[in-house]
Amino acid sequence: MGAGPVGENIADRAVQGGLSVAIVECELVGGECSYWACMPTKALLRPAHALAAARRVPGAREAIIGDLDVDAAFAFRDGAAAQWDDSGQVGWLEGADITLVRGHGRLAGERTVEVERDGGRVTLTARHAVAVATGSVPVVPDVPGLATASPWTNREAISTSSVPTRLAVIGGGVVASEFATMFAALGSDVTVLVRGDGLLGSLEPFAGERVAAALTEAGADVRTGTSATEVVRAAATGPATLTLTDGSTLEVDEILVATGRRPTTDDIGLDTVGLESGQTLTTDDTLRVLGPDHAPIAWLYAVGDVNGRALLTHQGKYQARAAGDVIAARATGATVDDGPWGAHVATADHAAVPSVVFTDPEVATVGLTAERARAEHRPVRVVDYDLGWIAGATVLAEDYQGQARFVVDTERHVVLGVTFVGQDVAELLQAATVAVVGEVPLHRLWHAVPAYPTLGEIWLRLLETLGRDTATAPTS
């Protein structure tokens, strides 16, 4: 159920494992990520990043002869969203030998899915398993007047064909930070209402601080410790007035709600299998749903955003590879490899989730923050380094601004977590993910020589700061 990036990958792996698969989709094949999230947002942020990068390089800066072309940027976004037409992905499903059933799916008892379409119903009975990959939907907070003020969610914001003169963004997470960056670059007067004391609260504190400072420099008004208490909007297309916690008012042309997401489980028949409508589908590490007795339900899987483990496309697709493979293995009686880091489990969800926030500066993170490592009572040393001091950075941009943090386990001599903030740090992330997942010993990292002059030299600076004595090769 659900043909987003996660559903597609479960289906593909199960077919490759020898099963036949039907996939049920009520909107567009490709899901939120393809049409209203990852792809179009990154495409609409990219012109702003490219322009900012050029402005930081003498010689290139002087060649800029105009402002960001909003219509051309929208056209680039439209292409990234495949013009909101899923025929390409439907063709991919056909090529992968997956049967598409369009309509709204609901569980109807054990291994059964009822699909409502064109006013009729089709019942599908699975021989082996049902996987729920219905994703997530935005949460609209219960602020008087907000729900009826036609607020934007990510969908309206990313598919707009006009730039609001004044935009209020409610929230301080990833969606709020990326859209604030985007609309400030497109020319909106952006006000970000952050309930807490900073942006990107779950990451290292310097990440949110640097992103907030850059947004402010770009002309946005980032107000921390501030929420809306009431919204008044006479007409859906007219101005809206927000009353804020400090008693002041703010008039804007659009309001973007970016206050988190909840699983799409309201209307998928969970009651027919003893679960509660609207609940997050908690799973074991092979992605089987835990029933009311906390034991896994043998035939029911929940994968991707709907299980709340890590709301990221790449992490959902990683779970999908494990789920599709283990469904096929259990169906065919093959060996199930479900120990930690086995082929049929999503162990990395607990230890090494990589993510990039595509603001300017970018934020790239994997593994544990210093706070989380300490909360887990790990013996840690934190190493901070100014990315602007790296030779590669000095030629990438004039006055490069950035910071790196490594969280190192001082007993096991491995890296537990990494955070990079700065221009173009996204492409540094995979090396960090390999180091964390592989638990590469520090003494071996001394032999992973970064090319000169690249940003990757940050790894050498980390090791030099730690000192080689802390990274001695084992004698045995």
Ligand SMILES: Cc1cc2nc3c(=O)[nH]c(=O)nc-3n(C[C@H](O)[C@H](O)[C@H](O)COP(=O)(O)OP(=O)(O)OC[C@H]3O[C@@H](n4cnc5c(N)ncnc54)[C@H](O)[C@@H]3O)c2cc1C
């Ligand atoms: C603005 C924004 C930007 C993002 N950017 C990134 C990014 O850059 N990188 C990243 O890794 N992640 C990003 N994410 C997160 C990413 O979009 C999600 O993690 C990802 O889409 C989850 O995939 P999924 O398949 O689990 O769910 P979805 O993509 O939501 O797909 C679920 C599918 O199920 C269908 N469905 C739902 N209910 C039913 C039903 N009852 N019957 C049939 N079909 C049903 C839906 O129509 C949908 O097609 C972003 C999210 C947002 C909101």
Ligand SMILES: NC(=O)c1ccc[n+]([C@@H]2O[C@H](COP(=O)([O-])OP(=O)(O)OC[C@H]3O[C@@H](n4cnc5c(N)ncnc54)[C@H](O)[C@@H]3O)[C@@H](O)[C@H]2O)c1
């Ligand atoms: N580049 C990426 O990988 C990317 C981009 C966008 C989204 N995502 C994913 O999508 C998910 C959802 O993102 P998000 O930003 O919506 O959620 P989030 O959980 O990251 O942030 C929600 C924010 O809203 C605030 N908030 C919550 N309730 C509020 C209220 N009532 N009033 C005011 N503020 C309130 C929170 O304090 C927090 O700052 C994330 O988990 C993220 O992983 C990823």
